[in-house]
Amino acid sequence: MYLAQHIRSIQLFKYSLAISFVLIGFFTSLATVITVDNNENSGALYSSIQVAIDDATVGDTIIVAGSETTYDGFTLNKKLVLIGAGYQSTEDAQFGFTTKVNHMVIKNENPALDLNASGSHIEGFYVNGVVTTAGGNYRYISVGFEGTESNTLTNVTFTRNRCESVHLSYFSNIKIYNNILDNIGYAPNYNSVYGDYPFGSNLLVANNIFTGGVARVKGSQIFINNLFIGSDQVYDVFFSGVGITNQASGIVFSNNILWGRATGGASNVALTHNLVLTSEGGETFDYGTNSTGNNLENVNPKFVDVPEFALDFSYDYRLAEDSPCKGTGSDGTEMGIFGGPYPFPSAGDVPNVIVTESRIPKITDFNIRSAAVPEGSSIEIDLKARVSNNQ
Template sequence: MKTKITLTALAILMIAQFSSATVWRVNATPNADADFTTIQSAHNDASVLAGDTLYIEGSTYGVGSLSMTKQLTVIGNGFFLGENPETQHNISPSIIGTLTIQNGSQGSKFTGCTFNSTVYLYKGNIIFERNHFALGNGYGIYTYDNCSDILVLGNYFSTSTNYNSLYFNNVHSNILIANNYINGRVFTNSNFNGTFYNNIFNRNVTIYNSTLVNNIAHFTTFEMFNCSYSYNIGTSTQFGNQNGNQENVSINDLYVGASGNSTDGQWQLKVGSPAIGAGEDGADTGIFGGESPFVLSGMPPIPAIYAIDAQSLPSNTLDVTLKAKSHN
């Protein structure tokens, strides 16, 4: 038990190095000795101030849903942790239910979290980075009101192809969608203005008033209205063949594939892929290219302990060796 507490304290210390605000532990596992057992109770507590950090520890127990009216940084454990090397010693994800972004939460950030229900946006100025949107039969991110200044970076959307991973149906500006694997549909209306860089689209797309660069599209229904697009790849004629775009590229020629690779690692480019160096300024197209390449398992940009070796010594002491890795 003492060893466990020491390791937890070390993990919190690592996070604290990257934040001047207070870090609070949230863990629904029985007897976890965390500050809070649900994310809503952490959010509502008067001791948790705007600008603080909630560390959602990996667990088989979810921390519940959150109606958010306070600016917070929320850090999770990552996802697909058992499929990729040197991720976390604790390979359980940090599971959050329905998330509703309300007034007062502007400036918040979520990273390394697993959402198993829809994220509803009533306000903007929000960052979603390196998360897993794991809800199959339902929406990923759904906007309910006018909201702008939204960054969606390096996430993995497992949304069913029958549902929208991204749904923007109000007035939206300054929206950046970059380096995401998007399994479900994408929809924006005519009041949307945004930028799409280095994404993989796996289903129907309808986009207005946007710039699209270095993306890969798998499905033939790809509608763009008042958009500029260059250096993209389509498995059909989604982007045509002008302005550095490629068309009718076989999906089998692009990626390393699922065999022997992790759920997210399968989208890495294979040797000889036509996507290598095919992007703007010679960058790779797809989620592992560009200025902010996809990070396997959505590891948050803090050091993570991925191995522990504990040995008892004759002197009745415990020798503990930790291996940690930063994922900036």
């Protein structure tokens, strides 16, 4: 028992040390680092994410270890940095496990009482459950970005996570990039990103992989350089006609690749520099009241190795050199997840085409030179670390 606890404590120390490297790169001054681990005898400060959030001070960083056991869902209502180990188990993962959580809600409840998650950063989680919100039967969400009519949620970054669905309301300046947004829990092939009315402004959804679609979005939002993967025309990318509605003035949908996902459901949307391919063909972006241009319709994007309309980590979603998507994005880069503002992190060939870890450097070698030193003396430690595409 003691040995297991000792080993786990050393692992957590290494994890904390690694996150310190990240903090130096992220911030001008170091914040308090709080550790969470729900494994028995972990040596972490907390076993519950929610309790750690409740006890944290604005500006702190919470690191959540990977685990075989899913963490309970939580509400984030103060400005914090939350970083997990990643959303897909690999041999190179820091502990070999993902950081799974049932659901998360990021809120601005009352800034006068410091109950405001604006300015937060969330990275490295696998949100594999849902929470049912009050109201209509479609509101089953994995991740909620929620402000109020008088308290807008602002400046939140959500990156390198995997979840079923994202719900947004009363927000401004939200960045959602380098995630996998798919249908893990309730309602397979359900929408992945949807907004409630009134919605918000300045949403950037960039360089994500979707296996769902987009619904009930309006306002000044940008969807750029995403890959929408469908089970071949089962659902429109804009969720069966109720997605991007006739209130959607200002929405930009560019440089996206629709791989087996139909184009329908949008109105008053700028649809430019996109590609669509399904097995049945006949898809077009030029319909209704949308503005269109420079789209590639019913054209093979020529991935390196993607044999079917599906998400699989053994597939290579990079574009071949002769791909028609190369250099044809609106910014002169390629369409899809490896072009544009936030190219999807990649570490080479399969199975590392898609990096699924957070940006915590992995400590590959760790050696304490002496097992015993006099009290008050320094301990000499040798270590080597590797960054997981620290983009």
